[in-house]
């Protein structure tokens with residue numbers, strides 16, 4: 001038995017949801033470029049969960065179900081006030097609140113297909129409400145109730161700020177949601193599948209996935225990219241900052257990928273949005289710094305930017321607090337987690353690989369007084 005570190009190149013399951021072949025990403029066979037330009041996030045949710053694009057009636061029904069399920073149980077809202085709010089990271093709050101949601105869902109442990117689908121709707125609808133409400137409560141503001149007449153992207157921005165967002169912000173945020181929705185067997189999706197393959201419940205699967213997404217080698221990288229841009233401060237400082245990191249073998253957040261070799265196809269869409277939005281907000285230096293960093297890291301390390309790199313300046317331009325970047329990733333990616341959870345249940349087998357043992361050989365127990 002020989003281990004492959006990080007399971008690189010190991011094919012661990014079959015899936016009909018998304019694929020990465022020759023650096024091309026598709027959701028159910030639709031190229032991500034096509035979806036990013038044309039689809040609403042709600043259409044993508046439907047696509048991932050039903051493996052087909054919805055017709056108008058099916059889409060309207062899904063939108064209605066999401067709008068009807070956004071409100072949070074008052075116990076979950078109240079519990080935010082009991083968190084150590086001045087130091088808790090919103091990803092920790094999200095993980096805890098999603099776990100708590102399961103306590104207030106009477107169907108949490110009902111394992112029938114229809115009940116699992118209803119839980120998927122509830123979780124998809126409530127995740128943005130958690131992120132927005134927590135963000136407000138920690139600032140001493142009242143949560144804003146969702147509006148049934150707004151779409152998913154607009155509703156999130158509305159719940160966050162209490163103001164109806166501008167069309168350009170809704171368009172950009174919708175595109176970011178589409179781009180982050182699913183990504184084959186990434187670490188958090190794999191985590192969700194491992195969890196529910198024990199026939200554990202949907203809430204446990206999503207809670208586990210949030211924990212995996214939080215790390216800076218995965219979804220947590222987008223917040224770290226923003227931290228780096230803030231530290232660098234101006235285009236003139238990029239060269240010295242990045243070379244100092246590379247010389248000291250410190251990883252540059254937002255670069256590299258386990259699967260893509262030529263580059264992450266999502267990055268170009270986020271790059272274009274970053275250019276447009278940073279200009280509009282009068283902060284073009286965030287885009288200029290980003291492109292200069294990308295030039296250096298790509299030419300010197302052959303590492304192209306991944307999805308987390310330009311999303312940082314995009315979210316910053318939308319006025320979103322930097323520690324909400326990864327929770328926002330989760331608000332989108334939960335659509336993919338839920339698709340994979342439902343797919344896992346539909347054709348389940350316990351996921352239990354082996355470990356190559358590298359510890360000592362057979363030993364004889366020594367009584368404590370003789371050690």
Ligand SMILES: CC(=O)SCCNC(=O)CCNC(=O)[C@H](O)C(C)(C)COP(=O)(O)OP(=O)(O)OC[C@H]1O[C@@H](n2cnc3c(N)ncnc32)[C@H](O)[C@@H]1OP(=O)(O)O
Pocket residue numbers: 006216217218219221250251252253254255256257258259301303306307308
């Ligand atoms: C949504 C997402 O999850 S996208 C990924 C988000 N994560 C990041 O942006 C964090 C920065 N990137 C990384 O840490 C990595 O590229 C990962 C985790 C994404 C992929 O990692 P792996 O496939 O395991 O590659 P690994 O970490 O082994 O790196 C291979 C080599 O490239 C180097 N490398 C990889 N990424 C980077 C980077 N961002 N900056 C500098 N060097 C890097 C490593 O130091 C290593 O060099 P070595 O062989 O000289 O030791």
Ligand SMILES: O=C([O-])CC(=O)C(=O)O
Pocket residue numbers: 182183185186187218258259306307
């Ligand atoms: O697939 C991966 O390893 C990470 C990634 O890009 C994602 O989850 O979007």
